[in-house]
Amino acid sequence: MNLKSPLPIRFRLLGIVLLSMPIAACLNNANDCVPSGNCTSVAPTTANLKLKLTINSENASVPIAVYEGDASDSVLYFLDTIAAATISYTVAVDQRYSAVAKYRQGNLTILAVDGDKTKLTSNNDCGDRCYEVSDALLNLKLAQ
Amino acid sequence: MGILKRRNFLWNVKLLLLLCSSNFIVLQAIAQQPLVPEIGLGLNFNGTDAMLNLGAGVSFQNIRTSAKVSFQPRLGAKRVFVETASPNVLIQYRERRYLLGLEVDKRFKLTEFSEYTELGLFVGGFIGMSFNDYRGTDARGSVDLGYEGMAGAYIGDPHVCLLRLGYLYLPLPTQNVFPHRIGFSFSILFADES
Numbered sequence: 001m002n003l004k005s006p007l008p009i010r011f012r013l014l015g016i017v018l019l020s021m022p023i024a025a026c027l028n029n030a031n032d033c034v035p036s037g038n039c040t041s042v043a044p045t046t047a048n049l050k051l052k053l054t055i056n057s058e059n060a061s062v063p064i065a066v067y068e069g070d071a072s073d074s075v076l077y078f079l080d081t082i083a084a085a086t087i088s089y090t091v092a093v094d095q096r097y098s099a100v101a102k103y104r105q106g107n108l109t110i111l112a113v114d115g116d117k118t119k120l121t122s123n124n125d126c127g128d129r130c131y132e133v134s135d136a137l138l139n140l141k142l143a144q
Numbered sequence: 145m146g147i148l149k150r151r152n153f154l155w156n157v158k159l160l161l162l163l164c165s166s167n168f169i170v171l172q173a174i175a176q177q178p179l180v181p182e183i184g185l186g187l188n189f190n191g192t193d194a195m196l197n198l199g200a201g202v203s204f205q206n207i208r209t210s211a212k213v214s215f216q217p218r219l220g221a222k223r224v225f226v227e228t229a230s231p232n233v234l235i236q237y238r239e240r241r242y243l244l245g246l247e248v249d250k251r252f253k254l255t256e257f258s259e260y261t262e263l264g265l266f267v268g269g270f271i272g273m274s275f276n277d278y279r280g281t282d283a284r285g286s287v288d289l290g291y292e293g294m295a296g297a298y299i300g301d302p303h304v305c306l307l308r309l310g311y312l313y314l315p316l317p318t319q320n321v322f323p324h325r326i327g328f329s330f331s332i333l334f335a336d337e338s
Contacts, residue, residue, distance in 0.1 A: 072281045098280030110225075112236040115280020138280070143223035143236060143320075 033126035040131045047118035048135040049091045053082055053101055054142040063102045064140070071098040071113050093120045093133055101140040114138040178205045180303070180336075184212060186329025187219075188312045193321045194219040195314075199247055203333055205302065208251040210331070214270055216243035221279055224319050237278035239318060243290045245272010249308075251298060260301040266308060267295045274316060288317055294327055303335035 053062050061083040068075045077097070080087075091097060098115030116136035122129050179202045186197035196219055201212030221238035228235060249268025256262045274290030296310015312327035 070280060070282045072283055107232055109233045110236055111233065112223075113278065113280050114238050139223075139238065141223075143225070 035126040035128065036130070039125050039128055041128055043120060043122070043131045044133050045093055046090050047093045047120075047133045049089045049097050049118065050135055050137045051082070051087050051089075051099060051101075052137070052139045052141050053085055053087070054103065054140075055083065055085050058105060059103050062140075064099055066097060066099045069096050069098065070115060071100050074098070091118060091136070093118045097136050097138070099138045099140060103142055105142070110142060112140040112142060114140055179203070180205055181334045182210055182212060182331050184329050184331035186308070186327060188216075188314065188325045188327035190322050190325045193222065193316070193318070193325075195241075195243070197247075197327075197329060199329075199331075201247075203302070203331075205335070208253065208264075208302070210247075210249050210251075210268075212247045214243070214245060214247040214272070218242070222318050222321065226283075235283075237281065237283070239276050239278055239285070241274065241276045241316060241318060243270070243272060243274050243292075245270055245290060249294070251302070251306075260304070261299065262302065263297065263299050265296070266298050266310065267293075269293050270314075276318075286317070291315075296327070300331075303333055305333065306331045 049066070051064065053064070055062065061081050063079070063081045065071075065079050066077045066089070068077050077091075094117075096115065096117045098113065101112045103110040103112065116138055118136045119134040120131060121134065122131050124130075182199075182201055182203045184197070184199040186199070188195050188197060195216045197214055197216045199212035199214040201210060203210045218239075218241040221240050224237055224239045226235045226237055247268065247270040249266045251264050251266045253262050253264040255264075270290070270292040272290050273287055275287045276285035278285060292312055292314040294310055294312045296308060298306050298308045300306040307328070307330055309328045310326075312325040313323055314325055315323040
């Protein structure tokens with residue numbers, strides 16, 4: 001009787017490796033776990049919305065419009081005029097934002113558009129749930 | 145008139161059978177090749193752009209040819225200008241771009257370092273679709289024909305893994321992106337050794 005497995009050895013090894021990872025994660029008990037020092041156990045409700053802008057002689061201050069969701073179809077969140085190359089706002093977490101900056105270049109008007117999302121992720125740190133926030137970064141600089 | 149129609153019909157049937165049989169011969173020839181599953185991860189780049197290449201397919205070992213379905217997303221986003229109805233207003237978007245299609249390459253062995261490792265040259269190409277979208281807006285991008293040509297050198301065991309390094313020509317409809325790139329990829333082949 002042929003007892004040889006129909007699967008080649010490489011597939012079997014790959015299967016063993018893939019299966020062993022979740023098993024190892026399950027067997028990981030709290031006794032040999034070293035907790036990280038900076039665990040945020042309460043879910044944050046805010047994140048930063050960072051904007052990068054081009055400030056030059058033609059555009060000493062840049063009017064911006066920030067939207068919740070996509071700029072084309074969504075709710076206007078606020079308007080502002082910025083005279084700095086970077087600025088940061090505190091906004092709600094787990095939300096998509098977009099912004100439009102209005103520049104002058106000769107007789108042209110350039111509308112720079114970008115969008116990003118603030119994200120909330122969590123991980124298991126020795127039995128404790130730790131939260132981490134990812135800021136949204138909108139690059140509204142003018143292309144060279 | 146009726147006889148002519150009948151002759152035409154028979155001729156068409158014969159032609160169809162011939163085409164089917166020739167296709168069958170080609171398919172049979174391909175089926176007789178030792179096929180080895182292959183997955184690949186690569187990167188192509190120049191000073192203006194970089195794209196990741198994720199591929200999965202098969203390697204026809206006898207003819208040293210790989211055929212993979214390839215998905216290539218751009219790393220990051222490129223700033224592009226789009227004209228509007230007003231001649232004095234431009235919109236600057238941050239464009240994400242993707243390529244999806246079939247990638248084929250043919251390898252030519254130059255030398256063997258050992259029983260398992262060989263060095264050679266390859267030529268290949270990609271054909272499929274190139275599509276884009278823009279960050280922060282649902283403004284529609286476009287779907288275009290995407291193609292690329294590549295040539296270079298490879299090293300590795302054609303039953304286990306291959307490392308390819310070469311030149312890549314990839315024209316994209318994105319402004320200020322040069323088509324000439326350096327490309328490298330790493331493929332894992334799952335040859336049955338039993």
